[in-house]
Amino acid sequence: MIPVAGAGTRLLPVTKSQPKEMLPVGRKPVVQYVVEEMEAAGLKQILFVTGRQKTSIEDHFDHDPELVRKLSETGRKELLSALDYETTGAAFFFVRQRELKGLADAVAAGRDFVGDEPFAVALGDSIIKNFGKGSLMNDMVRVFTEKKAAAVIAVEEVEADMVHHYGIVSPKGKAEPGEVFQVDGVVEKPAPEEAKSRLAIAARYVLDPAVFDAIDRTVPQKGGELQLTDSIGIMINAGKPVYCIRLARDQRRYDIGNFESYFKAFVDFAMDDEKYGYMVRQHIIRNLQAE
Numbered sequence: 001m002i003p004v005a006g007a008g009t010r011l012l013p014v015t016k017s018q019p020k021e022m023l024p025v026g027r028k029p030v031v032q033y034v035v036e037e038m039e040a041a042g043l044k045q046i047l048f049v050t051g052r053q054k055t056s057i058e059d060h061f062d063h064d065p066e067l068v069r070k071l072s073e074t075g076r077k078e079l080l081s082a083l084d085y086e087t088t089g090a091a092f093f094f095v096r097q098r099e100l101k102g103l104a105d106a107v108a109a110g111r112d113f114v115g116d117e118p119f120a121v122a123l124g125d126s127i128i129k130n131f132g133k134g135s136l137m138n139d140m141v142r143v144f145t146e147k148k149a150a151a152v153i154a155v156e157e158v159e160a161d162m163v164h165h166y167g168i169v170s171p172k173g174k175a176e177p178g179e180v181f182q183v184d185g186v187v188e189k190p191a192p193e194e195a196k197s198r199l200a201i202a203a204r205y206v207l208d209p210a211v212f213d214a215i216d217r218t219v220p221q222k223g224g225e226l227q228l229t230d231s232i233g234i235m236i237n238a239g240k241p242v243y244c245i246r247l248a249r250d251q252r253r254y255d256i257g258n259f260e261s262y263f264k265a266f267v268d269f270a271m272d273d274e275k276y277g278y279m280v281r282q283h284i285i286r287n288l289q290a291e
Contacts, residue, residue, distance in 0.1 A: 026270050043120055044091060153232070170186065
């Protein structure tokens with residue numbers, strides 16, 4: 001499940017008519033990286049929870065035989081590899097979140113699709129980059145099965161003055177990079193002095209369908225939003241085991257939520273590009289030397 005219904009107001013005016021999930025990072029839109037991460041973990045049925053003005057996401061993942069024909073007929077077959085993502089074997093489904101009432105409400109929109117099966121949630125505006133060979137989502141699915149967990153959450157350490165922007169977990173014992181640990185609490189956007197740690201939820205979840213019952217019992221917060229953090233807290237309070245994986249040192253989350261983080265993501269991915277990375281790095285070096 002990939003929630004993509006958010007309005008992206010912090011990226012205006014770019015997002016007035018363009019979903020933030022479709023903004024380019026390097027040579028791909030943000031959401032394509034997310035889909036590829038899900039597919040790499042063996043997840044082949046992908047539900048997008050969409051909203052208004054998000055139809056370009058559906059168009060992007062739809063097969064376009066007319067474009068393929070034009071590229072073939074005009075002798076530009078070398079460009080066809082850029083469309084390989086259309087034929088990966090994944091099946092895409094779409095449901096609309098009619099009102100922006102929080103992440104838990106978005107997840108609840110997929111209840112009929114999920115049924116009684118465990119499922120993964122990856123926010124469509126966050127890329128997890130693996131600089132090594134490990135796959136975060138693949139590890140999360142494995143831990144969910146091995147621990148018989150009710151939920152497995154990815155977390156990353158943030159600065160103390162940033163904890164009030166995130167859901168923060170309370171770990172049992174140590175939580176070193178790359179390690180799995182159980183939590184006994186989770187709080188949405190706590191004040192720094194009230195936070196039990198600086199470990200923030202990093203936009204990835206694997207969940208038991210019991211979460212839907214917890215969502216039904218979740219109390220709306222400011223603005224009527226239902227927070228998935230609160231729903232997971234209900235499961236913890238009911239004695240259900242919830243585990244976290246802290247991002248390893250060779251993993252990094254890119255949150256495409258504001259221009260600062262977007263610019264950093266684009267530059268990093270452009271510099272790492274196999275074809276154009278060297279040119280980009282040289283361009284940046286020349287500009288810095290000229291200052």
